[in-house]
Amino acid sequence: MVLDRQIKAFSLVIGIDEYQSPEVPRLRRCASDADIIYDYILDTFGPENAGNILILKNGNATRRAILSAFRSHLIDNEDIKAEDSVIVYFAGHGIRTAPPTDWVTGDRKIEALCPSDEGILDPETGEVVRCIPDITIHKLLQQVSLKNQNITVIFDCCHSGGGTRDIFDDHYAIFRSRDLEPKLDEAPFPPIDRDIWSLPDPPQLKKTQDFLLDTLFAACRPLEKAKDGYFTHHLIMDILRPRDKRGVATTLSDLEVLVSPLTGQNPVFRGPPNKLLFRNSSIDVTRKSFSVRKLSDGSIRVEAGRIHGIGVGDIFKLPDGRTLKVETSNIFASTLKDTLGSTTQIPDGTKVIATPSLVDAKVSAFLSDELKNSIPPRSSTLSFEAVADYEEATVAISRGQDDTVEVELRDALFQGICSRTSFDWSHFKDNIPGLLESIAVFRLQLARQSVTSDLALLTQDQREMAEPRHLWSDVNVSLYRIEKRLFFYTPKEPVSNLFQQNVAHLKHPEGSEYEYGICIQNKGKMTLFFYVFYCNPADFSIDDWNPVKHLEVPPGQRATIGYGSAGGQPFTFDLDKPENMKSESGFLKIFAASQPVNGMESFVVPAVGASSEEFRRIRQVDVAKKDEWGTWTGIITVTPT
Known part of the structure; x- marks a missing residue:
């Protein structure tokens, strides 16, 4: 499936099998994986993007060449526009190594990528060539984000430490990691890295908790190893190409279901779950969206359970309007049954929309005289009921003097903490029921915990006693x-x-x-x-x-x-x-x-x-x-x- 030809793909593709240092074992499939990515980008965005792809393989993927490519091909490239797609791909060795002395980490380790010349002496400086730490990559991508925030990063490498030499085969590594070596891992990082670290954060990151990357695909979790030749081939050849041929758009949440893990290797997909891959658009969903998988026994499984607020009896809606009911639910997943007993096939990856019950979060609403006609007295829905007595209410709503809707939260959960808030009258003058439903959803999510679903009615001391x-x-x-x-x-x-x-x-x-x-x-x-x-x-x-x-x-x-x-x-x-x-x-x-x-x-x-x-x-x-x-x-x- 070729995307809109007006969208260009600017890509830095790196694949390293051959490492120059004898301390770093060779790999077999990283260069060919880089070719798979190169071909996929051209097929997806069109062959006219060939000049927008810089590919570095083996001896060309030195530390200096990689950092220089970030600057010349991405950061300083005036052809990159906000609507384009930026793709950074790396296949090679990854390592968890010691951080600089002034760097705070949880376990005194950082993740890093290994360039092809890691471990040899730099001919210009005479110093040992170091790996490229994650903060260096992070800072470089921040500079790219000043012009384009549609950035996809794909790392097919190992981010875990530990040796694997006992499973080498003819001096080739089965996993894309290397041993920790004092020569390689205790040398200081060069001045160029410290110059990059000192670059100011982009303005859009100053006041936000958003991490930089828009989309990240990683072959494994930070403490796991990545098997040589698995992740990229499986992602592109088994998942994305077949879906593209069928004209099916793919989101990150789709990949979480469709990409199969290996023993000890669990791929990671991070970013907006409903964002379309490589694009600046998302699938709009008004409820919570999950993907289903058909099991060998014929049952339908969805990776949504009690930790997501899903329980037995809750309903999931299919795109064609049919509904699936939760038959069994554990902490992390549920099994579903078609409520009409239909035998129509439901393909793996089909999106279903969760509609969890709000019964446990129902609010009792007292409305001021001016708002009493907003909902009928004593009316009741799944999320709220109107009450005539203020003392019975868990929420009281009135109109303020400054064209506001005043909300008083009377639950024990909020008392003495945050019992009042207000909104512009124009937002809710014709939709008080919508406001009450929003309060019920918020109350349900905030109260969710493993022992009792009605945490909002408990005092702080009672909440502590309720949890084991x-x-x-x-x-x-x-x-x-x-x-x-x-x-x-x-x-x-x-x-x-x-x-x-x-x-x-x-x-x-x-x-x-x-x-x-x-x-x-x-x-x-x-x-x-x-x-x-x-x-x-x-x-x-x-x-x-x-x-x-x-x-x-x-x-x-x-x-x-x-x-x-x-x-x-x-x-x-x-x-x-x-x-x-x-x-x-x-x-x-x-x-x-x-x-x-x-x-x-x-x-x-x-x-x-x-x-x-x-x-x-x-x-x-x-x-x-x-x-x-x-x-x-x-x-x-x-x-x-």
Whole structure:
């Protein structure tokens, strides 16, 4: 399927089988994988794009050549327009190596790509040629994003450490990783890297928690090995080419279902789940979208379970209007049954839209006299019911004096934290039921945890008692003031966790702009995967704050968000109208699971309207043990001084 010919593809394609240093084993299929990508780009975007593709293979893919190509072919290329597609592909060795001394990481390791001349002496400087660390690639891509943010990065390499020489075959590596070598991994990074690290962040990243990459395909998780010759061939030849021939558009969420993992190698796809590959457009969905897979026993499986808010009896809708009902549900997945008993075939990868029940989150709404006709008295839906007695209400809605809709949240969950917000009257004057449904959805998502679905009705002490303590007893969550030292953000000295008994009170002098970061430490004995979301009661939105798709934290290690080598941008907590407000608060919910969970982006809820306040932020953490998961809740309040 050839895309719109007005869209050009500017690509840097790198494939390395032959390494010059005897310390780095050779590979067999990286150069041919680079050819597969080259051919696919031409077939997809048209042969006229041949001049827009720079391909570096084997001896041509030196460290200096790769960094130079980023600058000349992408960053300084005036032909690249905002609507074009930028593709960066690397196939070769990947390594986890020691970071610079001033670089904060959870386990004192960073991921890096190995150029073809890694380990030999640079003829110009006489120094050992180093690998290319992830922060160098990240900073270079940031510069590309100044002109184009439709960037797809494909890494078919290993991002894990550890030796594999016991499984070499005739001096060729089966996995795209190499051993740690003092000669290669303890030498300092060259000055050119420090110059790149010091480049300023693009303006669009200053005030956002979005990580740079629009779309990332990776052959495996950070701690896994990538088998030589598997990922690229499977992705292009088995998945994308057949779908293109059928004229079927593909999104990242499709790839999560269709690309098969190997034992010890789980491919990673990160980016907007409904974005069409290589394009600036997305499939519009109003509900939560998942892809189905037909199992060998004939049952239909969807990777959506209790951690996604899906339970037995919930309904999924097919594109043709048919519905599938959840028969069984576990934490991570569900089996579905056609409600009409149809035998019509449902192909793998078919999109289904989840419509989870809102019964557990139903709100009781008291409306002021002016709004009583907005919904009939004592009317009831799945998400709300109207009540005549203010004392019975969990939500009270009235019209304000300044053409606003005033919302009072009367649940115990919100009392004393964030009980009032308001919206422009024009947004909801004819849609009070829509506002109530949005409140119910927000309440359902915020309250979701493993023991009781009605967390919103519990006090803080009751919530802590409801969750089995062991689910988070081995996890620490810290909030730090951070500052930039040299090239990287680190906790401000003296280092102090701002959470005290799950509450952080942040005092901001007028005109100040403090920056913050989160540290999640796994003190347990099993690897955990974390998913971080910001729940904003001001506009009932839930935003994705994950710096990576699956924040994997092995036992005894930590992950940082907002600082460190892979934590994205710092957080800022600003009052929208400090002259009219005494404080702000909000919720941060962090799920944890014992295995990666696809589809967690379904937790995101868009804002229901333009809020008259910018809100605050709270924090909530989930920790999984085997087949369990739970939540920890903290509160952040910002007060101007």
